[in-house]
Amino acid sequence: MSPSKPVPLTPLNAAGPLTSAEQAKLWATYMGNSMAIRVLSYMLQNVEDQEIEQTLQTALDISTQMVETIVQIFNQENYPIPAGFSEEDVNLGAKRLFSDEFYLHYLKYTGKAGMSVYGIAVGLMTRLDIREFFTQCLASTNQLMNRVNELLIAKGLMTKPPLIPYPTHRDFVKKQSYLNGFFGDVRKLHALEIAHLYENIENNATSRAVLIAFGQVAQSEQAKSYFHRGREIAGKHYDIFSRVLEKENLPAPPILDPYVTTSTFSPFSEKLMLYHKLDMYSMRIRSYGNALAFCARHDLAQKYGRLLLEVGNYLEDGANILIDHGWMEQPPQAVDREALSFE
Secondary structure, eight states: OOOOOOOOOOOGGGTOOOOHHHHHHHHHHHHHHHHHHHHHHHHHHSOOOHHHHHHHHHHHHHHHHHHHHHHHHHHHTTOOOOOOOOGGGBOTTSOOOBOHHHHHHHHHHHHHHHHHHHHHHHHHOOSHHHHHHHHHHHHHHHHHHHHHHHHHHHTTOOOOOOOOOOOSSOOOOOOGGGGOSSSSSOOOOOHHHHHHHHHHHHHHHHHHHHHHHHHHHOOSHHHHHHHHHHHHHHHHHHHHHHHHHHTTTOOOOOOOGGGBOSOOSOSBOHHHHHHHHHHHHHHHHHHHHHHHHTOOSHHHHHHHHHHHHHHHHHHHHHHHHHHHTTOOOOOOOOOOHHHHHTO
């Protein structure tokens, strides 16, 4: 796969200033991909499978091009470049922390998050150059995701979502009991509920493996404790969703814990590891929210609502750790008119 080139920019006099949505999505994309550059650079130092190595390199090229294009946009706008993550946040000489197979699951995990960010961005952008940039981001990530799925299938690492029979005819909901989940006549899961359950199980399996690894290599007790708590949350959510499928004789994706090595030598700074989990748990809120929107059974809706609260509390505690250490970079924000009026 050949990496795509940075999108050419529209002249400033034809573009207008960046809107709040454009600033937000460019800032978030810069932060996420400056982190990805460090993680992928480390993974490329510890990979043996040539096909997986090529895919990691493609992912690194895409992230690098995104960051370079955003820097170009920000420089044209005289806009401050975020600190993001640098070479100081990674030790490329650190021992292997994950197996080659896990790299593919990781790319799928982060790729889905990227596609969500870029897909929403396209619809919000009013400047042509920024919209073209995010359109290219989405296309490049989509191409990468297709390659990752092809490799997962070819290497026997992809588990298919559950099979259910085709309907034999059109049908309409006839009874209020369709919404039951706790009592009375509880119907079988419908396809949309199954699909989102499966995705969230898959996400929690990957997240748990990352948290196991981060917990092994973190140096401070505060970070270790935070990652261990996140591991327990991801494991609990994995079990809850898996039991819902298993109750209806539907398979769940496997855990990925065995793909983490026994290394206790950290390749990443604690700042990067903490931000990584906040970033991905933020995406978890979106994926649970999407699942909740398609739930018609009360029991499932209740589960997602309760687990969303748990994820939110975990995120807040992680943000407080970053703030305490001076590591939490502030996104662009609106003018505080009240503060200005009292200067």
